[in-house]
Amino acid sequence: MWKGRFSQPTSQLVQSYGESVSFDWRLYAHDIRGSIAQSKGLLKAGIITADEQAAIEKGLLEIRHEIETGNFEFKESLEDVHMNIESELTRRIGPAGAKLHTARSRNDQVATDVRLYTRDAVDEIVAHIRGLQRALVEAAVRSGSAVVPGYTHLQRGQPVLFAHHLLAYVEMLGRDAERLGDAGRRLNVSPLGSGALAGSTIILDREFMARQLGFSGVTQNSMDAVSDRDFAAEVLFDIALCGVHLSRLSEDVILWCSAEFGFVTLSDAHTTGSSLMPQKKNPDVAELTRGKSGRLIGNLMALLTLLKGLPMTYNRDMQEDKEPLFDSIDTIKAALAVFAEMIAGMEVNEARTRAATSDPMLLATDLADYLVNHGVPFRSAHEVIGKLVAHSIAEKVAFADIPLAKYQEFSPAFATDLFACLNLETALAARKGIGAPSPQNVAAQIERWKGELS
Ligand code: ARG
Secondary structure: OOHHHOOOOOOHHHHHHHOOHHHHHHHHHHHHHHHHHHHHHHHHOOOOOHHHHHHHHHHHHHHHHHHHOOOOOOOHHHOOHHHHHHHHHHHHHOHHHHHOOOOOOHHHHHHHHHHHHHHHHHHHHHHHHHHHHHHHHHHHHHOOOOEEEEEEOOEEEEEEEHHHHHHHHHHHHHHHHHHHHHHHHHHOEEOOOOOOOOOOOOOOOHHHHHHHOOOOEEOOOHHHHHHOOHHHHHHHHHHHHHHHHHHHHHHHHHHHOOOOOOOEEOOHHHOEOOOOOOOOOEOHHHHHHHHHHHHHHHHHHHHHHHHHOOOOOOOHHHHHHHHHHHHHHHHHHHHHHHHHHHHHOOEEOHHHHHHHHOOHHHHHHHHHHHHHHOOOOHHHHHHHHHHHHHHHHHOOOOHHHOOHHHHHHHOOOOOHHHHHHHOHHHHHHOOOOOOOOOHHHHHHHHHHHHHHHO
């Protein structure tokens, strides 16, 4: 493409070092869409005739069909997807093909292609997020009235409906989808027509071309337009954070299906066995996801690091944006899909959750609240219950089995109705403030999410 200025061919090593077609071939559909818009812009500006535009469009659509049916040969010697498609087009249709690149550079071309690709990817990821949210809401419904200890510091804290725990992840994923939607809106502007860095003396109707591509507007600074990869960094961040959420869910699932917790059972289809220990049933999907979240963070770091030292405008370093972007998109889509399946096959073991929540200590806060309701300042109530906890442990006696007279030695505010608050159902139902896990609230949240996800 640049043979005019050079007297030596490119070294073999440079060629294989610098090629990107082995990974950017997957931009082909977006590249072809961008080129058709370009050809329409050229027609509108009177640079090509209607016949030439028709030949370009037809040729590009044929090439796309051949790529999709596996009948197109990408050549490393043509470096990238853009030059592969353009040179094949010109080989087929002649001079009209050679006019396509008028007032265009690969710099605005690749920026356009990657935006289009990322825009589609965002929609696909959001659809996968919705799928996992639905699976979690359904699991919450299936878990019914199962109660688990809620933990802080991985120490038992207070009782919650298992559904409430699952819905916490539905919230996180909801923010992930929103963030991706924001990024999707911000990236939806067209760089096409920015040329190499300074536009062109041949004026194309950029807004017209942008509309052909479904962009909501055009970029306003040609230098920024060709060198901006903020949108890719944003999407990589959004994916990395979604990966972190999946990693936390993974950790919960791994704990839940250990013998120590035993709160859930995963289906055979979503676990693996051991080649040595016949009894094993391992939560590999969750472990792999926890591991892959590291890659997602790494991809974000790779892109930010590659961008930080770049002067204006396009630098070849930027070719390195694609592999991390593609990898993160592929990885998060796969993780979300397999997680949705795994969660759909996850069953709660109520015998184990009941055993865990029969720990009377889970209701220590409720006893403190009882004292507060009887006029004791919370700090004093906290101390009184702390002493009662110590007594309960030392004497190996549960709260429910301590006689009223003993309670009254700790605080005269205790009366017989204290025993009512030692009941798990009562304790849960009492947590009825906004966002708290009373069964009524949780049912309402399930309905809200069902509505949002339908
Ligand atoms: N393959 C290149 C990339 O992905 C396309 C842009 C090349 N532009 C250039 N001036 N060499 O960044």
